Amino acid sequence: MKSPSDTVPKMSVHSQRGQCAKRLSILEAAAEVFCRQGFAGASIDEIASEACVSRQTVYNHYREKDNLFMAVVEDVMDRANAMLFSTLSSFPENPESLEDDLAAFAVRLSHNCICNQDGKFLRKLVQSEGERYPHLFESWRQHGPGKIGTALAALFSRLSHKGLLQIDDFDVAARQFLALVNADLQMSTLFGVTPTEAELETAARNAVRTFMRAYAPPAVQANASTLKTA
Amino acid sequence: MKSPSDTVPKMSVHSQRGQCAKRLSILEAAAEVFCRQGFAGASIDEIASEACVSRQTVYNHYREKDNLFMAVVEDVMDRANAMLFSTLSSFPENPESLEDDLAAFAVRLSHNCICNQDGKFLRKLVQSEGERYPHLFESWRQHGPGKIGTALAALFSRLSHKGLLQIDDFDVAARQFLALVNADLQMSTLFGVTPTEAELETAARNAVRTFMRAYAPPAVQANASTLKTA
DNA sequence: GTAAAATTAGACACCATTGTCTAAAACGTC
DNA sequence: GACGTTTTAGACAATGGTGTCTAATTTTAC
Numbered sequence: 001m002k003s004p005s006d007t008v009p010k011m012s013v014h015s016q017r018g019q020c021a022k023r024l025s026i027l028e029a030a031a032e033v034f035c036r037q038g039f040a041g042a043s044i045d046e047i048a049s050e051a052c053v054s055r056q057t058v059y060n061h062y063r064e065k066d067n068l069f070m071a072v073v074e075d076v077m078d079r080a081n082a083m084l085f086s087t088l089s090s091f092p093e094n095p096e097s098l099e100d101d102l103a104a105f106a107v108r109l110s111h112n113c114i115c116n117q118d119g120k121f122l123r124k125l126v127q128s129e130g131e132r133y134p135h136l137f138e139s140w141r142q143h144g145p146g147k148i149g150t151a152l153a154a155l156f157s158r159l160s161h162k163g164l165l166q167i168d169d170f171d172v173a174a175r176q177f178l179a180l181v182n183a184d185l186q187m188s189t190l191f192g193v194t195p196t197e198a199e200l201e202t203a204a205r206n207a208v209r210t211f212m213r214a215y216a217p218p219a220v221q222a223n224a225s226t227l228k229t230a
Numbered sequence: 231m232k233s234p235s236d237t238v239p240k241m242s243v244h245s246q247r248g249q250c251a252k253r254l255s256i257l258e259a260a261a262e263v264f265c266r267q268g269f270a271g272a273s274i275d276e277i278a279s280e281a282c283v284s285r286q287t288v289y290n291h292y293r294e295k296d297n298l299f300m301a302v303v304e305d306v307m308d309r310a311n312a313m314l315f316s317t318l319s320s321f322p323e324n325p326e327s328l329e330d331d332l333a334a335f336a337v338r339l340s341h342n343c344i345c346n347q348d349g350k351f352l353r354k355l356v357q358s359e360g361e362r363y364p365h366l367f368e369s370w371r372q373h374g375p376g377k378i379g380t381a382l383a384a385l386f387s388r389l390s391h392k393g394l395l396q397i398d399d400f401d402v403a404a405r406q407f408l409a410l411v412n413a414d415l416q417m418s419t420l421f422g423v424t425p426t427e428a429e430l431e432t433a434a435r436n437a438v439r440t441f442m443r444a445y446a447p448p449a450v451q452a453n454a455s456t457l458k459t460a
Numbered sequence: 461g462t463a464a465a466a467t468t469a470g471a472c473a474c475c476a477t478t479g480t481c482t483a484a485a486a487c488g489t490c
Numbered sequence: 491g492a493c494g495t496t497t498t499a500g501a502c503a504a505t506g507g508t509g510t511c512t513a514a515t516t517t518t519a520c
Contacts, residue, residue, distance in 0.1 A: 019465095019466075022466090036361070036362075037270065039271075040267070040270040040271035041270035041271075043506080043508090044508070044509085045506095045508095053467085053468090054467065054468045054469065055468090055509095056467075056468065056510090057468075059508095059509065059510085060466080060467080063509090064508080064509075065507095065508075065509090123357070124357055126421075128268055128354060128357070128358045130420060130421055130422065132266075137420075146417075169436075172413075172414070172436050175413040175414060176437075176440055178413070179409040179410055179412060179413035179416070180406055180409055182409060183402075183405040183408070183409035184405060186405075186409070187371070187376075190356055190357060190367075191356075191360055191361065191367055192360065192361040206406070210406055210444040210445075213445075214440040214441075214443035214444045215440075215443075249496080252496090252497085273478090274478070274479085275476095275477080283497085283498090284497065284499065285479095286480095286497075286498065286499080287497060289479065289480085290496080290497080293479090294478085294479075295477095295478075295479090
């Protein structure tokens, strides 16, 4: 559809903006409604109304409900993926204080990838429709945030080689790190409440403290012990 | 409706058994279908057919869909609750080997309360309908398996007072224990696959090892350290 | 300003589902 | 075997959703 700009600069930015705005508006509303009501419970009318758009416009852009659903999933996954990469790139590879820096990283991870709207959507989605759409689950695991575990494992492996951590199984450690970060947030996230920044920090502190106690090398572990008993 | 048994022993056990069997069959099928399709996606026809019962019979017993749904939730919660209590009562209060016994307990917990059909149902349910039916979530948290954390905290507190563990915050430790046990299983449970007994045991071992490293008192911790380096 | 494209409201056929009703059949008790 | 209860199949109206169509209106491009 895209024509070379030299011959046909027909569709100006403005026109695309108009269409694009509608598309985005629909996508956003659809994500919201699908997340709230599930696929079967969501109606096109509701989505259209929430997007401030006529029902017909929805059909013009996305032919049918299934199609819209797929588009929403793809959109959310792309965004979540980008956010995940961006957050992972802030992993403390040369930490000043490993515990502090890991905790700060854990907060960013919760905030950007787990507790936000996209994270919530994907969790609900994979949980409720993952069995019926196996390719959805597979795509989530391989190209989406599901691979977060693998990525973290690689990062921990580097810290371990530097002698800052003492880890035997990086994949297990990565999964445990994630699990610990989630431990205090699960109640909130399950219910759909976004935790406050303070809650996020407390959860991260608790998680990292336990993680460090389990995986810090002897020297640092001794340090942590004295801190604990102090 | 119930009449005193001295005047009207009309309905014999047999007749009740017939009705009871139908009721249970419907309840079971409904749980299955609601779990698979969600509330909106489940149809009475499908439930009736899966229960080998006519649609009218479903309506005779449970008037309307909402009512049936509530009944299913209550039934599953009661069963899950009973199973939870039963499993918690097997917590190793006087352990021979704390690590081994905790791991065995973790396996029982996963097997009986988390990875079974009821656990899966409740997780999907609370995740997908918890926001729309707040009382459902509240009931899950207070009277259902949601309080598993609190119960575990009390048990850990006893171990801690005995000097077998060194825990500062029992609630945090309990949540972390559960999170660690789930860490390796989340992928499977999210997808809906029931993990094998071997996977359960590996997951439990990994979880308890990390938990012990973080919370074992100095003497035992030294022991674990030597084991680790050996 | 004009023409093309996009958007809108509304009507529409179609289908699935809910919940009711009825008459026949099956089951249980006595 | 007669009676009351439960179950069943099927028809049924009502509802709400999907997806299509059309004609009018608005937006955008030039």
